[in-house]
Amino acid sequence: MQEHIVIIGNGISGVTAARHIRKLSDKRITIISAETEYFFSRTALMYIYMGHMKFEHTKPYEDYFWKKNNIDLKKGFVNNINTTTKTLHFKAGDTLKYDKLILATGSKPNKFGWPGQDLNGVMGMYHKQDLENLEKHAPNNKVCKRAVIVGGGLIGIELAEMLNSRNIPVTFLVRENSFWNSVLPKGESEMINRHIKSHHIDIRFGHNLKEITSDENGNVKSIIIQETGEEIACNVVGLTAGVSPNIDFIKASDIETGRGVKVNRFLETNIPNVYAIGDCAEQQEGIDQRRPIEAVWYTGRMMGETLAQTICGNRIQYKPGHWFNSAKFLDIEYQTYGWVFAKPRENESHFHWKHEDDTKCITVCYDTDSNKFLGINTFGIRMRHEIFDKWLTENRDVDYVINHLPQANFDPELYSHFETAILSAYNNQLKTA
Numbered sequence: 001m002q003e004h005i006v007i008i009g010n011g012i013s014g015v016t017a018a019r020h021i022r023k024l025s026d027k028r029i030t031i032i033s034a035e036t037e038y039f040f041s042r043t044a045l046m047y048i049y050m051g052h053m054k055f056e057h058t059k060p061y062e063d064y065f066w067k068k069n070n071i072d073l074k075k076g077f078v079n080n081i082n083t084t085t086k087t088l089h090f091k092a093g094d095t096l097k098y099d100k101l102i103l104a105t106g107s108k109p110n111k112f113g114w115p116g117q118d119l120n121g122v123m124g125m126y127h128k129q130d131l132e133n134l135e136k137h138a139p140n141n142k143v144c145k146r147a148v149i150v151g152g153g154l155i156g157i158e159l160a161e162m163l164n165s166r167n168i169p170v171t172f173l174v175r176e177n178s179f180w181n182s183v184l185p186k187g188e189s190e191m192i193n194r195h196i197k198s199h200h201i202d203i204r205f206g207h208n209l210k211e212i213t214s215d216e217n218g219n220v221k222s223i224i225i226q227e228t229g230e231e232i233a234c235n236v237v238g239l240t241a242g243v244s245p246n247i248d249f250i251k252a253s254d255i256e257t258g259r260g261v262k263v264n265r266f267l268e269t270n271i272p273n274v275y276a277i278g279d280c281a282e283q284q285e286g287i288d289q290r291r292p293i294e295a296v297w298y299t300g301r302m303m304g305e306t307l308a309q310t311i312c313g314n315r316i317q318y319k320p321g322h323w324f325n326s327a328k329f330l331d332i333e334y335q336t337y338g339w340v341f342a343k344p345r346e347n348e349s350h351f352h353w354k355h356e357d358d359t360k361c362i363t364v365c366y367d368t369d370s371n372k373f374l375g376i377n378t379f380g381i382r383m384r385h386e387i388f389d390k391w392l393t394e395n396r397d398v399d400y401v402i403n404h405l406p407q408a409n410f411d412p413e414l415y416s417h418f419e420t421a422i423l424s425a426y427n428n429q430l431k432t433a
Contacts, residue, residue: 002026002027002028003027003028003099003100004027004028004030004097004098004099004100005018005021005027005028005029005030005098005099005100005102005311006029006030006032006088006096006098006100006101006102007029007030007031007032007101007102007104008032008078008088008101008102008103008104008105009031009032009033009103009104009105009106009278009280010031010032010033010035010036010038010039010073010104011039011042011104011106011278011279011300012039012041012042012278012297012300012301012304013104013106013277013278013279013300013301013303013304014031014102014104014277014278014304015031015039015304016300016301016303016304016305016308017102017104017277017303017304017305017307017308017311018031018071018304019069019071019304019308020304020305020308020309021308021311021312022069022070022071023308024308024309024312025311025312026070027311027312028072029070029071029072030071030072030073030074030096030098031066031071031072031073031074032074032075032076032078032088032096033073033074033075034075034076034077034078035127035128035129036128037073037075038059038061038063038066038073039059039060039061040055040058040059040060040128041058041059041060042126042297043297044057044058045058045125045128045130045131046125046158046159046161046162048131049131049134049135049162049165049166050161050162050165051165055128074096076090076091076092076094077090077091077092078090078091078249079091079249080249080252080253081101081249081250081253081255082253083101083253083254083255083271083274084254085097086098086099086101086273088101099273100273100274100275100311101273101274101275102275102276102277102307102311103247103250103255103261103269103274103275103276103277103280103281104276104277104278104280104300104304105245105246105247105250105278105279105280106245106246106278106279106280107126107243107244107245107246107279107280107295108124108126108243108244108245108246109124109125109126109155109239109240109241109242109243110151110239110241110242110243110244111239112241114209114210114211114212115210115211115212116211116212116213116214116220117212117239119212119214119218119219119220119237120137120217120218120219120220121133121137121219121220121235121236121237122212122220122236122237122239123137123236123237123238123239124155124238124239124240124243125155125158125159125162125238125240126155126243134162134236137219137220137235137236138163138166138168138235138236139166140166140167140168141166141167141168141169143235144163144168144234144235144236145169145233145234145235146168146169146170146171146232146233146234146235146236147163147168147169147170147171147234147235147236147237147238148170148171148172148173148223148232148234148236148237148238149163149170149171149172149173149237149238149240150173150209150223150237150238150239150240150241151173151174151175151239151240151241151242152172152173152174152175152176152179152180152240153180153240153241153242154180154327155240155243156172156174156238156240156241157179157196157328157329157330158328159238159240160172160196160199160201160330161328161330163236164199164200164201164330168236169202170201170202171201171202171203171204171232171234172196172201172202172203172204173204173207173208173209173223173225174203174204174205174206174207175206175207175208175241176205176206177205177206178190178193178205179192179193179196179203179205180192181342182342183342184342184377185340185341185342185343185350185352185363185377186342187352187354187361187363188352188361188363188377188379189342191354191358191359191361191379192329192332192379193205194358195329195330195332195358195359196329196330199330204225206227207225207226207227207228208225208226208227209223209224209225209226210223210224210225210226210229211223211224212224212237213231219235220234220235220236220237221233221234222234223237243279243295244259245259245260245261245279245280245281245282245293246279246280247260247261247280254270254271255269255270255271255274256269256270257282258282258292259282259292259293260276260279260280260281260282260292260293261276261280261281261282262276262282262284263275263276263277263281263282263283263284264284264285265283265285265287265317265318266310266315266316266317266318267281267303267306267307267310267318268310275307275310275311277300277303277304277307278299278300278303278304279293279294279295279300281293281303287318287319287320288323289323289339290320290323296325298324298325299320302318302320303318306318306319321389322337322338322388322389322392322393323336323337323338323339323375324336324337324338324385324388324389329379331359332359332360332379332380333379333380333382334377334378334379335377335378335382335383335385336375336376336377336378337375337376337383337385337388337389337392338365338373338374338375338376338388338392339365339374339375340363340364340365340374340375340376340377341365344365347367347368347369348365348366348367348368348374349365349366349368350363350364350365351363351364351366351398351402351425351426351429352364353421353422353425353426355380355418355421359379359380360379360380360381360418361378361379361380362376362377362378362379362381362422363376363377364376364398364401364402366397366398370397371397371398371399372395372396372397372398373391373392373395373396373397373398373400373401375392376388376401381409381418382409382410382411383408383409383410384407384408384409384410387407387408388408402422402423402426403423405419405422405423406419
């Protein structure tokens with residue numbers, strides 16, 4: 001009898017695991033999702049609203065792909081998991097048996113018990129249903145006179161860009177005194193502050209949400225600011241104050257949880273034949289300087305590939321390699337390779353260069369004792385991932401990296417003239433250091 005692999009969640013980690021298990025075996029595979037029937041690229045949701053693509057364009061695989069590859073899809077919401085009988089119990093009353101279970105349930109937007117947080121017109125921007133909700137409540141600036149976004153992370157800036165594309169006025173409540181300054185060094189954060197304001201977005205630093213008020217029909221009417229008591233009339237409130245692992249239904253089972261589902265380096269839980277990957281997985285052992293939970297697209301994909309090997313008899317550890325990530329702040333592209341913390345740690349220093357147009361900059365972090373290159377952030381200048389990955393592995397020093405930046409340039413024709421300015425600024429900084 002075929003071993004039955006059941007995957008809860010059809011995001012990038014769950015689907016990657018299914019695809020690679022199928023490449024390696026003829027095991028029976030079932031993917032369960034309560035969100036959509038077919039896998040789609042979550043990171044592309046914003047471009048549907050902005051009119052750059054349609055929903056069908058976000059599906060990397062044709063609908064026939066799953067049947068052709070003998071991967072069963074089940075639409076349903078799992079209520080609880082009985083690990084003793086290896087049975088899933090669904091909200092609709094039906095059940096499903098598994099031999100091995102992969103939890104790939106993703107994230108959910110954080111809610112902090114704000115009065116009015118469940119009103120019509122309040123949403124995150126994570127699920128397809130959020131996009132549908134936004135289209136309903138903010139189709140244009142006649143229906144939506146103003147939107148308020150709560151939380152200054154990457155999802156918040158994406159939502160601001162989306163609303164801005166339809167000329168809907170946006171007020172942005174950011175708890176910190178500068179945008180994403182828990183992650184970005186001061187010069188970068190301040191450049192992004194100016195860039196956001198240049199797009200006529202009303203950004204309020206050091207402001208928290210107190211409550212969301214309702215009209216007589218249960219729709220959003222306004223928000224109240226905690227610090228000042230100011231009331232801002234609006235029709236939509238975007239809650240983008242981070243995400244948390246989507247594990248509420250798992251907590252009643254024997255599977256060990258913390259903030260997420262606890263796993264070892266092999267992505268195994270405390271229960272034999274139960275695994276967790278992606279945003280919902282919490283590493284019990286530190287991996288380099290990475291956070292125990294990483295809600296990042298590429299790490300979810302890597303976990304899916306790694307676990308497929310283990311499921312198919314080749315038990316291997318999850319090794320994500322050097323940290324990297326990318327994002328977009330309106331029309332400024334951001335990349336990070338290695339480790340560049342908001343404030344240099346002990347025996348670290350930052351070299352920062354900013355272009356005079358105030359939309360391009362880099363920050364390089366290095367060890368002040370050994371001169372070892374530790375990481376780089378780039379804004380508005382696209383660099384090659386494989387080059388920085390190689391330099392980090394080779395333990396190159398910061399002088400080597402600055403002097404060889406042209407090798408890392410993704411688009412030399414466009415950006416080559418910045419490298420001389422960067423090298424000159426670096427040499428000047430060293431002379432005055």
